[in-house]
Amino acid sequence: MASIPKKVSERLVSGIKKYQTILASAKSRDVGEADTVTIIKDMLQDIFGYDKYSELTSEYAIRGTYCDLATKINGVLQTLIEVKAIGLDLKDQHVKQAVDYAANQGVDWVLLTNGVCWRVYHLTFAKPITNDLIVDIDFTKLNSRSVHDLDLLYLWCKEGWQRSVLGEYHTQQQALSKFFIGAMLQSDPVLEVIRRELRRVSPDVKIDIEQIKSVLVSDVIKRDVIEGEKAEEARKKIAKVASKSLRTTAPKKAHIEIGAVTKSSNEN
Numbered sequence: 001m002a003s004i005p006k007k008v009s010e011r012l013v014s015g016i017k018k019y020q021t022i023l024a025s026a027k028s029r030d031v032g033e034a035d036t037v038t039i040i041k042d043m044l045q046d047i048f049g050y051d052k053y054s055e056l057t058s059e060y061a062i063r064g065t066y067c068d069l070a071t072k073i074n075g076v077l078q079t080l081i082e083v084k085a086i087g088l089d090l091k092d093q094h095v096k097q098a099v100d101y102a103a104n105q106g107v108d109w110v111l112l113t114n115g116v117c118w119r120v121y122h123l124t125f126a127k128p129i130t131n132d133l134i135v136d137i138d139f140t141k142l143n144s145r146s147v148h149d150l151d152l153l154y155l156w157c158k159e160g161w162q163r164s165v166l167g168e169y170h171t172q173q174q175a176l177s178k179f180f181i182g183a184m185l186q187s188d189p190v191l192e193v194i195r196r197e198l199r200r201v202s203p204d205v206k207i208d209i210e211q212i213k214s215v216l217v218s219d220v221i222k223r224d225v226i227e228g229e230k231a232e233e234a235r236k237k238i239a240k241v242a243s244k245s246l247r248t249t250a251p252k253k254a255h256i257e258i259g260a261v262t263k264s265s266n267e268n
Contacts, residue, residue: 004154008049012153015047016144023115023140026086033085036115037068040083043115044071049158067101078161079109086115099123099131109166111156116140120156120166130229134166134173182225183234185216 004012019039026039037058045052050071057070069081082098084090094112102110102123110121110131120135135155142149154160155169184190191209198207217226225231 004150005159008154008157008159009150011049012047012150012157013144015043016139016142016149016153019043019047020140020142023086026115030087031085033068033083033088036086037083039086039115040069040081040113044069047153048156055158067098073158073161077105077107079111080105080107081111081113084112084114088114090114090117090119095119095121095131099129103129118156126233132173134169178222178225179230179234182221182231183238185221186213186226186235187238 019042022039026035031039041052041056041058044050044056050056055072057072058068067080068083070077071079071081080098080102082094082101084094090112098110098112099121102108103125106125108123110123112119112121116139118135118137118139119133121131122134124130124132135152137152142153144150155166160166188209191212194212195207195209198212199205
């Protein structure tokens with residue numbers, strides 16, 4: 001992840017200390033949604049660096065209904081934010097509500113929060129539309145001295161957004177997901193490496209790729225890792241990259257072969 005500018009780091013440290021106290025007080029008083037929205041707007045400015053007058057929009061209209069907040073940078077809508085009362089536990093139905101808002105607007109990013117819990121989701125516009133939880137923070141448990149905690153907050157800062165750190169973090173999470181690694185283990189290049197190492201250990205035993213894949217799928221990899229939409233999506237992505245790699249290397253190989261033939265003809 002990109003390093004946090006000193007000015008932003010200082011703002012994050014100060015914001016954690018200030019708003020942990022404010023949130024604790026608000027939760028003890030069980031304030032309602034409207035007051036929670038007010039706190040969130042202040043946090044977005046004081047901690048995350050957004051100008052609450054020019055870069056935050058309240059009651060953002062979406063097809064006859066409203067999302068609580070939205071962020072805009074240079075006039076471009078970036079994120080929809082759904083806020084619940086601080087004493088209300090965030091549930092799946094709240095996620096669906098926020099995601100539906102974003103899907104109607106074609107917005108990739110959604111923030112769901114009650115002030116204490118901050119959950120950032122990324123939408124993938126496929127059929128059906130899916131969402132992945134990218135960041136899940138309990139603000140009251142953050143440690144202002146923890147580099148990891150500051151890094152998580154920086155993902156959502158205006159400065160981090162402008163440097164695309166949230167997108168990069170999402171890409172990294174995808175690459176390290178169990179579905180992606182499960183699909184990678186079933187790819188021919190990885191299976192070939194496994195076969196080579198197995199033959200090194202047991203040189204007298206004949207083993208082919210399909211046998212190795214069968215053992216992986218049946219006995220090694222968990223069923224939920226290789227089945228379902230996310231697993232299929234990971235396989236398609238790896239296959240697409242492999243196909244692209246083959247198209248790139250094929251012309252080079254042909255060029256080398258043609259060069260060799262030409263050289264041989266000249267020598268003759």
